[in-house]
Amino acid sequence: MDVNNMQDKAYREINHRILRSTYAPGDKISESLLEQDLNLGRTPVREALIRLRRDGLINIVPQSGTYVSKINLSEATNARFVRESVERKVMVEAAAVASESDISYLNDILDKQLAASKNSDHEMFFELDEKFHQYFYKMTNKMIVWNWLQVTNDQLLRFRWLRLKVVQLNWDNLIKEHQKICQAVGKHDPEEAERLSINHLHLMIDEESDVLEIFPNYFI
DSSP: OOHHHHHHHHHHHHHHHHHHHHOOOTTOOHHHHHHHHHOOOOHHHHHHHHHHHHOOOEEETTTTTTEEEBHHHHHHHHHHHHHHHHHHHHHHHHHHHHHEEEEEEEHHHHHHHHHHHHHTTHHHHHHOOOOOOHHHHHHTTTTTHHHHHHOOOOHHHHHHHHHHTTTTOOOOHHHHHHHHHHHHHHOOHHHHHHHHHHHHHHHHHHHHHHHHHHHHBBBO
């Protein structure tokens, strides 16, 4: 594996562990810890940390060390606003172009997400959640827009991951909302698809206090 590939691997793995709170907000991390965890050398780890600092996912405190950044709730809220503003329009377009094969594919994702819920498989549930939403952008030839959104999505993704850890916030509610969105798109009902999309992405606002109560030290 060449140097660039090792650096990319280190970046992707540390990024993933931060987004999934394996390295939790506020945790102190070190190059030696990461080298051991990732089984990589100092140089790729160091370069990855430079990129992660640029992303706002780590802080380097002089004379103290390197820390996982706490979740910036304002950034997460603004990312949700942008996502909602864009996705509601994507859903309108999706309702106009959806085919039977599209709906079949989405229902397959939902079946797998239900199975992940029953197995309490956080990782798979979260990945399928992203896959579900991403597919509407693919349907409408808006994958470039999806990729743009990911650039500013880190704080929102961190919040959404923690949401899955809050026991009283039932995963079934997310699946039911996905099912309703899928049904509206399948029926070519743009107004209903847009309304449901707005309500779905408003969940962050509705559930914010529950997440903050469980993880009060994870946010700024």
